[in-house]
Amino acid sequence: MATTTLDERIDRLSTLSAKRVIEPDVDVVGSVGSGQVLPDELLSVRDLGLDLTADQRRRLAAEEVAAVADEGIRFESILTAGFSVQIEEAPDLTAPWVVYALHELGEETRHARLFIRLLSQLQPKAKNPFNVGFNGAIKRRIVKFLITRPPLFYTMVLAGEEIPDLHQKRSSEHPDTDPFIAAVNRYHRQEEARHLSFVRMRLPEVMAAATWRQRAQVRWFAPWIIQAQFNGIFHPGIYSAVGLPGWRTWKQVHASRFAIDLRNEATRPILRELIAAGAVRTGRVPRGWRHLSGVDRIGEALPS
Numbered sequence: 001m002a003t004t005t006l007d008e009r010i011d012r013l014s015t016l017s018a019k020r021v022i023e024p025d026v027d028v029v030g031s032v033g034s035g036q037v038l039p040d041e042l043l044s045v046r047d048l049g050l051d052l053t054a055d056q057r058r059r060l061a062a063e064e065v066a067a068v069a070d071e072g073i074r075f076e077s078i079l080t081a082g083f084s085v086q087i088e089e090a091p092d093l094t095a096p097w098v099v100y101a102l103h104e105l106g107e108e109t110r111h112a113r114l115f116i117r118l119l120s121q122l123q124p125k126a127k128n129p130f131n132v133g134f135n136g137a138i139k140r141r142i143v144k145f146l147i148t149r150p151p152l153f154y155t156m157v158l159a160g161e162e163i164p165d166l167h168q169k170r171s172s173e174h175p176d177t178d179p180f181i182a183a184v185n186r187y188h189r190q191e192e193a194r195h196l197s198f199v200r201m202r203l204p205e206v207m208a209a210a211t212w213r214q215r216a217q218v219r220w221f222a223p224w225i226i227q228a229q230f231n232g233i234f235h236p237g238i239y240s241a242v243g244l245p246g247w248r249t250w251k252q253v254h255a256s257r258f259a260i261d262l263r264n265e266a267t268r269p270i271l272r273e274l275i276a277a278g279a280v281r282t283g284r285v286p287r288g289w290r291h292l293s294g295v296d297r298i299g300e301a302l303p304s
Helices: 006-019 054-089 096-122 133-146 150-173 179-208 212-233 236-240 246-254 257-276 287-293
Strands: none
Touching: 006 096, 006 179, 054 096, 054 133, 054 150, 054 212, 054 236, 096 179, 133 150, 133 212, 150 179, 150 212, 150 257, 179 257, 212 257, 212 287, 236 246, 246 257, 257 287
């Protein structure tokens, strides 16, 4: 039996994307209901024992969904910038990966438009302190750094897909999630499954061409960026918007079992792909990855 090449597998993804064009303004219609859009057990503060009113829980649920959507829009703009840089630098513009990257760019812009529609309905009040001032300036410098370094960029693409994907999976599968929110999450996860497949296919090739410096960035710098990315999704502004002490609640949330389990479960697949691609050695998993994913030096999950 003939072995399927990488280019052939990527061509299949392009064919599938061409056949399954979903226009969210037509195919994902509806609006958010007036009730609590996420159940209490999916809220980030669930482990803190806070005595919140029904209105605070309703507002907090809306703010948390909006924060994920907001971060999704910003991440997809970074993804678009990174792939655009790589296409501009590509020696062969007819390469299958270039064609699929263009499919992905089109799909990501549709996702962003849907998330913007969702934000307009949720009307969040929270302001993310990590996007402004000194924090925002540092974030923009890091973004410019990573979009021009393919190994680090592909690692961050995995992180940007895996973390919200797990959160959206949990919310879309829960019967008490707002029906429109659940529909948006199912649509997004269906589309992102192809994007994850593409990145996983290309990652070994990208890592094989990486310099020692680029590999070091993936081993030591990437976990720190991913941790910062995760911290920025459930940010202090969410809690301030519902009358809680913002920074104190944020620290408590990120030290809670909810956040640790979500972070570990979402980032372990990233580490597995990096080990499979040869970017991280089993038995010598760096400390940053061990902390981020809750694993030992081999890469095996530690007990909760």
